[in-house]
Every structure is written in structure tokens, then in C-alpha cells.
Amino acid sequence: MLQPITVRTVKSYQQDDQSDCVNVVQIEDEISATFELLKVLHQYNSLNAWTLLIAPDNVPSKALLDSCSIDTSKLLVIRQKHLVNLEYVLSSALHNGNFAAVITWTDIINNQQLSQLSLNLSHTRTKMYCFSKKSAHSEISLTQ
Numbered sequence: 001m002l003q004p005i006t007v008r009t010v011k012s013y014q015q016d017d018q019s020d021c022v023n024v025v026q027i028e029d030e031i032s033a034t035f036e037l038l039k040v041l042h043q044y045n046s047l048n049a050w051t052l053l054i055a056p057d058n059v060p061s062k063a064l065l066d067s068c069s070i071d072t073s074k075l076l077v078i079r080q081k082h083l084v085n086l087e088y089v090l091s092s093a094l095h096n097g098n099f100a101a102v103i104t105w106t107d108i109i110n111n112q113q114l115s116q117l118s119l120n121l122s123h124t125r126t127k128m129y130c131f132s133k134k135s136a137h138s139e140i141s142l143t144q
Contacts, residue, residue, distance in 0.1 A: 022114050022121070022128045024106075033131055034060050040103060040129050041070050049100035052093045053077045054086070056105055080108050090117055094126045106132040 025040070027033040037053075037060065044051050053059065055077060065072050083089060086109065093099045094117065106114075114130060121128060 022117065022130055025129055025131045027131050027133055034064075036131065037103065038065075038068050038070070040101065041065070041075065042068065044100040044127070045069075045071050045074060047100040049074070050098050051075050052099050052102045054080065054083070054089065054102070054104040054108060056080050056108065087113060087116075094121065094124050094128065097125075099126045101127045101129060103129045103131070106130055 025036050027036055041051060041053075051074060053075060057079065059077060062072055065075070078089065090102060090104070090109070090113075093102045109130065114128075117128065
């Protein structure tokens with residue numbers, strides 16, 4: 001017998017057909033952050049490139065990623081507490097060609113740093129995602 005379930009709608013990331021902007025993913029709590037993170041990871045998991053996750057301590061466990069068919073051998077996770085030079089790591093990951101996507105949070109990186117990074121995103125195929133609990137805007141456009 002089928003059991004009824006409750007479906008919760010969360011704000012999804014925008015389609016990233018523009019490479020010259022930072023995709024800001026609006027989240028409400030850790031549960032919605034996990035769902036949205038899994039969507040982004042699943043999207044880039046099939047590509048022959050790394051995904052860099054610069055994360056706070058509330059990232060999904062390896063067991064959860066494995067159960068969602070996320071290949072963790074293509075995922076590089078760096079915890080915020082292990083970073084010495086965040087801007088260098090982000091810039092290197094965005095421009096060295098080995099990463100399909102770079103994912104971070106707004107409590108790790110601020111809007112000024114995001115705007116600075118977006119200046120050079122037109123020169124790379126790497127996508128940038130930033131998870132945010134703020135609802136001010138959905139993307140930070142390329143400044144010209």
C-alpha cells in the first residue's frame with residue numbers, strides 16, 4: 001500500500017547558462033541547503049572534472065553522498081577552518097581548468113569578494129555557486 005508523503009518546495013538554483021555570474025543559491029535552513037547542494041553536486045558529477053566544496057562544518061556525510069550516487073572521488077572538500085588564503089584558493093580553482101564547479105557559502109565569503117571574483121568569470125568554464133541564507137538577490141552580475 002502506498003503511503004502519502006509531504007513534498008516540501010525549496011528554492012532551487014538558477015539555470016547556469018551564463019558563465020559570467022556567480023550563482024547564489026537561496027536556502028532557508030540546513031535541510032534545504034543539503035537538498036540544493038545535492039542538486040548542484042549531481043549536476044556536475046557526470047563531468048570529467050573536480051568539484052570544489054569550500055564548506056562550513058554542516059556538509060553532508062560521505063554516506064549520504066554515496067547513497068545519492070555522488071562520486072566522492074571527484075569532490076574536493078576544504079573546510080573553512082583549514083583555509084589560510086581563501087581568495088587565492090578560489091581564484092586558482094576557478095582558473096586552472098580542473099574544476100567544473102566551485103561551491104561556497106556567504107558566511108565564508110562576502111559580497112565584495114564575490115564581486116571581485118565575478119570580474120574574471122568570463123574567462124573560465126568553471127561555475128561558481130554560493131549558498132546564502134540571505135534573500136537579497138539571486139545572482140551577482142558581472143561588473144563591467
